[in-house]
Amino acid sequence: MRILQYLTRDILLHTVAVSFVLFLVVFAGRFIRYLAEAAVGSLTGDVLLPIMLFKLPGFFEMILPLGLFIGILLSLGRLYAESEMVVLRACGVGPGRLAGYVLVPTMVVVGAVAFLSLYVAPEGSARAQVLLDNPRSAEGLHILNEGRFRKQRGGHYVTYAEQIDEDGVMHNIFVFEREPGSQSDIYNATFAREGEIVFQESTGRRYLELRGGSRYQGEPGELALEEIQFERYGELIPESQGSPRRTSKVQAMSTQALWQSSDPKLRGAFWWRLSLPMMVPAIAIIALALSRTDARRGRYAKIGPAMVVLLIYFLGLTQGRGLIESGQGPAVMLSVHVGFAVLSVVLLHWESISRRWSAVRV
Numbered sequence: 030m031r032i033l034q035y036l037t038r039d040i041l042l043h044t045v046a047v048s049f050v051l052f053l054v055v056f057a058g059r060f061i062r063y064l065a066e067a068a069v070g071s072l073t074g075d076v077l078l079p080i081m082l083f084k085l086p087g088f089f090e091m092i093l094p095l096g097l098f099i100g101i102l103l104s105l106g107r108l109y110a111e112s113e114m115v116v117l118r119a120c121g122v123g124p125g126r127l128a129g130y131v132l133v134p135t136m137v138v139v140g141a142v143a144f145l146s147l148y149v150a151p152e153g154s155a156r157a158q159v160l161l162d163n164p165r166s167a168e169g170l171h172i173l174n175e176g177r178f179r180k181q182r183g184g185h186y187v188t189y190a191e192q193i194d195e196d197g198v199m200h201n202i203f204v205f206e207r208e209p210g211s212q213s214d215i216y217n218a219t220f221a222r223e224g225e226i227v228f229q230e231s232t233g234r235r236y237l238e239l240r241g242g243s244r245y246q247g248e249p250g251e252l253a254l255e256e257i258q259f260e261r262y263g264e265l266i267p268e269s270q271g272s273p274r275r276t277s278k279v280q281a282m283s284t285q286a287l288w289q290s291s292d293p294k295l296r297g298a299f300w301w302r303l304s305l306p307m308m309v310p311a312i313a314i315i316a317l318a319l320s321r322t323d324a325r326r327g328r329y330a331k332i333g334p335a336m337v338v339l340l341i342y343f344l345g346l347t348q349g350r351g352l353i354e355s356g357q358g359p360a361v362m363l364s365v366h367v368g369f370a371v372l373s374v375v376l377l378h379w380e381s382i383s384r385r386w387s388a389v390r391v
Contacts, residue, residue, distance in 0.1 A: 032122065033130050036104070040097075040134045043104045048089070048096030055088050056081070076160045083157035086150040087280065090142055090305055095339070097138045098312045101131060102335055105320035106328030124377050128314055135313040143306035147284045151302075154280040198225045202239060219244045221262070236263040297354035300362050304346050311369045312339060318376035342369050 063077050108114045117127070178189045185208075191201035204219040221242030228235050239262045247254040279287075279298045287299035319335040322328060342365070349362030375382065 032117065032120075033133060036130045037134045039104045040100055040131065041137070043100035044093070044096045044134070044138065045100075047099045047103070048092050051092045051096055052088060055092060056085075059084070059088070080157045080160055083153040083160075086145045086153045090146040090150050093138055093142050093145075094305065094309050094312060097135065097309065098316045098335070098339055099332070101313055101316035102320050102332055103328060105131075105317060106322050106331065109320060109322045110326075110328045124318075124380075128317060128377055131313055131317050132310065135310055138313075139306045139309045142309055146302045146305045151281065151283050155283070158278070158281040198223055202242070204239075213248050213250075215246060215248055217244065217246050219262070227263075236265055238263045293356050294354045296359075297350045300353055300359045301346070301350050304349075304362060304366065307366055308342065308346070308369070311366065311373045312342065314373035314377055315339075315369070318373065318379065338372075345369075 060077075060081060063080065105114070108117070122130075176191060178187055180187055185206065187203075187205040189203040190199040193199050200223050202219075202221040202224050204217075204221075206217040206219075208215045208217065219239065219242060221239035223241065224237060224239040226235055227238045240260065242259060242262065244257045244259065244262065245254060246257075279295065282295065282298070284299065284302060287295045287302070290296065290299075315338055316335060319331045319338070322330045345365035345368075346362060349359070349365050352361045353359055
């Protein structure tokens with residue numbers, strides 16, 4: 030029992046420490062990306078912190094398995110490097126019993142990852158999506174500044190609004206746009222009585238809706254000028270490729286909705302969520318098997334090869350998700366789990382397997 034408590038405490042402490050470092054790295058990278066979105070006007074500054082807080086569970090569902098994997102490597106690697114594992118072997122703690130000890134903290138992480146990936150992370154993404162879908166959470170690209178001309182797209186897009194109400198309705202709007210043409214640039218000037226940013230739930234996109242105005246189009250040096258009068262005019266607000274609005278739609282759906290959906294893309298997302306806790310026991314045993322080292326090589330000797338194995342595992346799951354999204358069944362993703370589960374058992378008993386194989390050859 031004392032050995033179990035000792036190993037559990039040591040593994041969990043290493044897991045927490047590694048996960049905290051990984052969290053800082055991931056959080057900083059994601060925050061920088063959101064700051065870039067705010068810098069170009071796709072997000073307002075006051076929603077950055079709430080969105081990041083709602084996204085925290087989604088960070089940890091990926092960080093905890095990796096943190097446990099590295100934590101087991103460091104914890105048991107230290108036992109091997111300091112010859113403590115020799116004492117445990119002398120006390121009758123073989124590979125199977127040691128795997129049972131390691132699976133105790135592993136089940137704690139499995140429960141945490143399952144709770145995060147299946148329930149907490151989708152709920153947080155859904156709340157973040159509410160903020161992202163709010164028209165007033167975007168500024169810059171198409172939200173106008175009251176009483177000021179604003180240049181965008183290198184000066185090819187100029188906007189002006191005389192007055193903006195508290196509910197976001199803009200009055201006396203002017204929009205000037207310069208578009209490249211086949212021979213010369215085309216200039217568009219739009220005047221509208223009022224307008225606002227609207228969100229279309231069916232497509233998940235945002236539009237600048239202008240009401241009661243005129244649009245003029247022409248080329249420099251040409252006498253012809255096209256005039257269009259409109260009661261309502263909508264223009265799509267483009268989203269960048271890595272915009273959080275484009276990447277959070279599936280993440281914001283509940284696990285039950287993904288399970289009940291027949292859309293292959295949503296089915297792939299469901300099996301991906303389910304795969305995160307499923308992979309934890311296998312990678313824990315693989316880390317246990319690959320943590321074998323000695324005082325000469327040190328506790329960090331097997332981290333490189335172990336990370337390669339983990340990367341192959343993730344690539345296999347990613348490929349399986351892609352096949353599910355293309356219309357195939359989950360057999361490929363399940364086969365990846367089964368294959369690495371078998372690999373973990375083989376690596377765990379590799380010493381005895383190699384001895385028996387040598388005896389058979391002799």
